[in-house]
Amino acid sequence: MCLASVMLVIDNSVPAESTTSANMVFKAEGVLAEIDVALAVFLHVDPALTIRVLVQDGVGIEGGAIMISIESSMASILKAERSDHGIYRLGYVGLAGLTLGVSIISYYIALSRGPVSIVAPIFAMNFAVAGILGILFLGESITVTRLAGLALAAGAIVLLAR
Secondary structure, three states, X not given: OOHHHHHHHHHHHOOOOOXXXXXXXXXXXXXXXXXXXXXXXXXXXXXXXXXXXXXXXXXXXXXXXXXXXXXXXXXXXXXXXXXXXXXXXXXXXXXHHHHHHHHHHHHHHHHHHOOHHXXXXXXXXXXXXXXXXXXXXXXXXXXXXXXXXXXXXXXXHHHHHO
8 A cells, every 4th residue: 555545544544633652663683773764754744742762873672672652643653654664665775776876887897897707706795795794883693604604705706816
């Protein structure tokens, strides 16, 4: 169902005077990022919302933990919650498109300057780079199998480049 349809259903089925409270809860273990965006969306929909932020950006959180507690009209909370998802998806889609474009251009430049037998395996190391970034910046655990996988991937690049 599109966002406009959801808003129409909320406007016509939820009494304007009904108030409630809601919590935004982490589904799984992770690190909270960009809580300000969620707050801006909720306050844009209804500036009268009462919001309590219980976790700050950059903090590791267990699954089931409450990030934000909100009190307001039921319609405002429902509308803001639906709007929030759309903004996040749009931002991630834009960033994914931008990074994909930069990576493809970089790949073609690398192919024009070096042999395919070296460039293609290095370009295919994106999973290893993602693994390293996850360990460094997202607090993912370092395990023997992860380290072995990264070492084998790096070894493969060295062997293919000779």
